Amino acid sequence: MSKKALEVKNLYKSFNLPTEQANGIKQAFVNWTKGVKGYKKQEVLKDISFTVEKGDFFGIVGRNGCGKSTLLKLISDIYSPDSGKVIVNGKLIPFIELGVGFNPELTGRENVYLNGALLGFSHTEVEDMYDEIVDFAELEQFMDQKLKNYSSGMQVRLAFSIAIRANTDILVLDEVLAVGDEAFQRKCFEYFKQIKKQKKTVILVTHDMASVRRFCNKAIMLESGKIVASGDPNEVANLYSIENIESTAKADKKSKKNTAYIQTKVENKVLTPKDTLEVEVKYFVPEDRPVSFGISILDEASNRITSVIDDGFFIDDNNVEITSTKKGVYTYNYTLPLDLFNNRDFEITATLFAYDKKKDSYEPIAYTTEEDISQFYVRENKPRGGLLKTRGSWMSVKSKKEKKS
Known part of the structure; x- marks a missing residue:
């Protein structure tokens, strides 16, 4: 028997996007005489090939618009490819669209039986597993309400609870954790642990790199419709994180010219x-006024790990640490030993403070925006328990200071 659960061979998929509207034969004829096709071709997937073996927990990652959802719909036989083929060895259950198979005018209870029937269960089989489905979804008090009154999180919990009862060879999950609360996510993690032990085949599409590292034994990364990385999930997850940061860093900063x-x-x-972390802090102050800044390191749960207010050039009468007093762009470098940090993702934020004469105090005038926050990742072969032994204020070293007018 074949060890392959899924084979994707030289898969191409494109869509025709309308560019001109023709409300009648006359407009269509005018467009034709002008050489206007009325659409443009968008290539979504370009020569995609990979294999998922039986028992794999296979991750698919990539930024929004890279073709992940289209790929899953081709795998699930919802779309047909332009060329290439998908070979599925066994029964495949896709969980890729929230609410597919649900009727919003029916109650939660009625939708359990409806969705169960779509998955191939008999009425008796759904009855036998009904209590387990409702218990997992934690929706006991809502089952006799119409589904249209459910939140999106409640709907996905119910749909997922039904889907995992299906007798399937391959389970396809697309961002199932994106709308779940913390308690539901813990249940999903426990379920993932169970099916991983049972050697079931799972294809998981996610933006959560922690889940990729934790559960997947193989992964691929898509970019602009092509596979740009495949193999070890840790390497793929690290590449995704780095690519995501670099793409964000290229965001247009023209709006900051005089701000x-x-x-x-x-x-x-x-x-x-x-290793030692090296951080560069750069700020712009558009007018002459005393300015200072603070830096913080946060973990992946947004807990503050350590922070420091810059030691500054001098201290004023109010004991406020000042870094500059003149208009301009300033750059500072700091270092931080990572000996107390373990396997986690971290981000570095900063706040710029300036003296407010009316309030006679220092007030924040700028924060690091989403594209200006730096991220770094601590990785080691043998992860230690716990998060981090708090260091307090970090031992920072100012190695460079420059001002550009």
């Missing part, structure tokens, strides 16, 4: 506890 801003930058993003 105060503050940025953080980390060149080496994947580190070990033996």
Whole structure:
């Protein structure tokens, strides 16, 4: 018997996107005489090939618009490819569209039986598993309400609870954790642990790199419709994180030309506890006024790990640490030993403060925006328990200071 659960061979898929509207024969004729086709061709997937073996927990990652959902719909036989083929060895259950198979005018209870029937269960079989489905979804008190009154999170919990009861060889999941609350996500993680032990075949599409590292034994990364990385899930997840940061860093900053801003930058993003983190802080103040800034490191749950207010050039009468007093762009470098950090993802934020004469105090005038926050990842072969032994204020070293007018 074949060890392959799924084969994707030289898959191409494109869509025709309308560019001109023709409300009648006359307009269509005018468009034709002008050489206007009325559509443009968008290539979504370009020569995609990979194999999923039986028992694989296979991850698919990539930024929005890279072709992940289209690929899953081709695998699930919802779309047909332009060329290439998908070979599925066994029964495949896709969980890729929230609410597919649900009727919003029916109650939660009625939708359980309806969705169960669509998955091939008899009425008696659904009855036998009904209590387990409702218990997993934690929706006991809502089952006699119409589905249209459910939140999106409640709907996905119910749909997922039904789907995992299906007798399937391959389970396809698309961002199932995206709308679940923390308690539901823990249940999903426990379920993933169980099916991983049972060697069931799972294809998981997600933006959560922690899940890729935790559960997947293989992964691919899509970019602009092509596979740009495949194989070890840790390497694929690290590449995705780095690519995501670099793409964000290219965001247009023209709006900041005459507005105060503050940025953080980390060149080496994947580190070990033996390394030293090097951080560059850059800020712009558009007018002459006393300015200072603060830096914080947060973990993946947004817990503050450590922080520091810059030691500054001098201290004023109010004991406020000042970094500059003149208009301009300033750059500082800091270092931080990572010996107390373990396997986690971290981000660095900063706040710029300026003196407000009316309030006679220092007030924040700029924060690191989403594209200006730096991220780094601590990785080690043998992860230690716990998060981090709090260091308090980090031991920072100012190695460079420059001002550009």
